[in-house]
Amino acid sequence: MIKLETYRSGSLEKHPTVYSYFLPTPINDHWQWGDQTLNLLLEKAAIKLGELNSFARLVPNIDLFIQLHVTKEAVISSRIEGTQTEMEEALLEEEEISPERRNDWIEVKNYINAINQAIQELESLPISSRLIKQTHKILLSSVRGENKLPGEFRNSQNWIGGASLLDAVFIPPNQDYVNELMSDLEKFLHNEEINVPALIKIGIAHYQFETIHPFLDGNGRIGRLLITLFLVDKKVLQKPLLYLSAFFEQNKGLYYDKLTIVRNSNDLLQWLKYFLIGIAETAENATRTLSSILELKSRLEITLSKTFGKRAANANLLLQNLFLNPVVHVKQVQSILDLSYKSANDLINDFVEQNILKEMTGQIRNRVFVFDEYLKMFSLKKNQEPI
Structure with a gap:
């Protein structure tokens, strides 16, 4: 049993050389909390997701509008990682992109393909290391990531921030622990006996995935996509219309700070509150967007029939x-x-x-x-x- 208020995020372990890495606590366990604010935020997020699902069911040809949501997610999630592609560029053909911007464009296109393929695979594959690796392989199939073991968990130590392990901002667990930790995460996502609400579960899992950092590259994009895939897989989200990258990108520093506070101060509660606020805001914005699209579609159809x-x-x-x-x-x-x-x-x-x-x-x-x-x-x- 893990109580959120007394949760210990992990420990710093000394490597035989000159650095220490962070070894996170396994998460596949029963979870409890007494914080009522978390429950209120969970309820609000669930209501907003319900409204989005209801609205999506009313929209004829809803799949017509999903692709631009996917494109926006690919552009923003890739932008968080440093690419510069704009929405309009992402919709162009490769030969129409200037050579100096083409690598960024390819990365965004790879992510669009990875999202679409992963959503399709959910029909026959559960959320699993296998699905995650397949998605990662598409994401890093060319350009900057092609030498970063596409489709494979890392077999060497990585780090975040800094020029080397000696001045890194954060050093994830040693590669020897990656398979074990990812297996624990996968079991947690599918453990139906622990009665953890789906939104809390994926909030914890996203933090854990980013902390494990199982790939040499592409962890942020895969970790953010994992949120949508899980919610679709568990039928919490009826259609893949909700992506949190726009919420995270509004204040990238805050997003990274919330993750860091968990590791440094064991404060998973603050991360989950931030995460649930993001779910609620994003679902509300997605519903508003669908409503605006329907109004536009109706108005233009009238214009076309008249003129x-x-x-x-x-x-x-x-x-x-x-x-x-x-x-x-x-x-x-x-x-x-x-x-x-x-x-x-x-x-x-x-x-x-x-x-x-x-x-x-x-x-x-x-x-x-x-x-x-x-x-x-x-x-x-x-x-x-x-x-």
């Missing part, structure tokens, strides 16, 4: 496609709708006149058009509230 006459059917098909992929070329529209180049170009120009599409390159040739109002609902700009 496009005989071309309303093609215009509506283009609109539906734009919700799936809000960045297009004339040739893509030509292919999607089976139109001549001129007809596709005319249709796009009419969408521009209606302020539905906006040309984003400023070029005469190879023009790229963006469904601007829709994309702004997922804005990452610092002066706008993340959604």
Whole structure:
């Protein structure tokens, strides 16, 4: 039995050389707490998730809108790790990305593929080291991570912050403990006998995963994705519409501080309170975004039916496609709708006149058009509230 108020996060263990690493306490156990604030935050987070699930069930073709949530998560989660790709760039083709930004773009694309594949795998695989490794392999399949053992737990010591082990901010457990600790984490996630609420369970598991740091690279992105995968796997979240990276990125320092306080001061309660506030805020924002999307969709469908006459059917098909992929070329529209180049170009120009599409390159040739109002609902700009 572990009581949250007296929880001991682990111990510093001396390595035979010159550094000490942190060995976390196993978590697969019964958990208890007496803090009523935690219960209130748990209740609020559960209510907000329930509202998101209910709203998602009411949205026709909900899968149409999931992909941009996934893209936003990939952009933000990768940005936390230092990439510079913007949302609009993530939706472009590789040849349209300037060479100096292409590596960042590939990392984001890898993460999008990793998320989509992991969600699909949940239909046949439980949350497990196997699934986590498969996802990690896709994430690090090229560019900067290709020499960091993609799909494999680390076999050497890593560290966080600093130039070496000698000045590191944090040194995770020695590699000899990784398999054992990850096995404990996996058992904890699937232990139905300990009666720990799912949101508390994944909050503890996320902290533990980040502390174990089982990979040489990509731990942050995989650890944040693990939250969504677990909630979908346990049917707490009906659709993969909730990602916490936007909440964590609002104040990266606070996110890292909350994790560090657990290790330094054994204060898992503060981390869980912060985590549950993040769940509630993120679920509320996701619900608001879905509501705004539906209003936009309804308004534009009325506009198309009133102004496009005989071309309303093609215009509506283009609109539906734009919700799936809000960045297009004339040739893509030509292919999607089976139109001549001129007809596709005319249709796009009419969408521009209606302020539905906006040309984003400023070029005469190879023009790229963006469904601007829709994309702004997922804005990452610092002066706008993340959604």
